[in-house]
Amino acid sequence: MRGHNFNFNGGEFLTKIGASWFISYLYYLKIDKKHLNWENTSTFKDRAVKCKRYAQFHKEWVVEIIKMSPKKLSTNRIGLSGEDVIEMAKKLLPLLVNNSVL
Numbered sequence: 897m898r899g900h901n902f903n904f905n906g907g908e909f910l911t912k913i914g915a916s917w918f919i920s921y922l923y924y925l926k927i928d929k930k931h932l933n934w935e936n937t938s939t940f941k942d943r944a945v946k947c948k949r950y951a952q953f954h955k956e957w958v959v960e961i962i963k964m965s966p967k968k969l970s971t972n973r974i975g976l977s978g979e980d981v982i983e984m985a986k987k988l989l990p991l992l993v994n995n996s997v998l
Contacts (some may be wrong), residue, residue: 898969906953913943915949915961916972916981921947922954922983926991936974955992961985 899910901932902915910918920934921944961969962985966978976984 898965902960905956906950907960909946909950910954910957913946914972915957915964916976916978917943917974918947918957919961919981919985920974920976922958924987927984927987933974933976955989958985958989958992960976962989 901911917934917937917940920931921940924931924934934943937943962982964978964982966982969978969981970976971979
């Protein structure tokens with residue numbers, strides 16, 4: 897998913913964070929504290945800061961990620977299949993309040 901920006905609000909920021917990483921991190925925050933795949937990158941602290949900074953886009957990002965290709969989402973480096981990412985996003989969607997789950 898590198899080399900382009902996602903074509904929706906805040907997509908340029910999500911590109912830097914990573915769609916699969918974003919879902920993994922929010923899943924950890926709101927659903928399962930034992931889910932730690934998001935830590936499987938050396939840049940997770942910087943990504944977490946960016947994630948909080950762009951909270952106004954979270955709801956739209958989750959909606960857009962649900963529509964993404966599982967094959968492309970599977971190219972992440974945190975050990976999640978694209979199908980897993982989409983299922984996690986679907987579980988997060990009802991938890992969104994005022995756009996952010998943070």
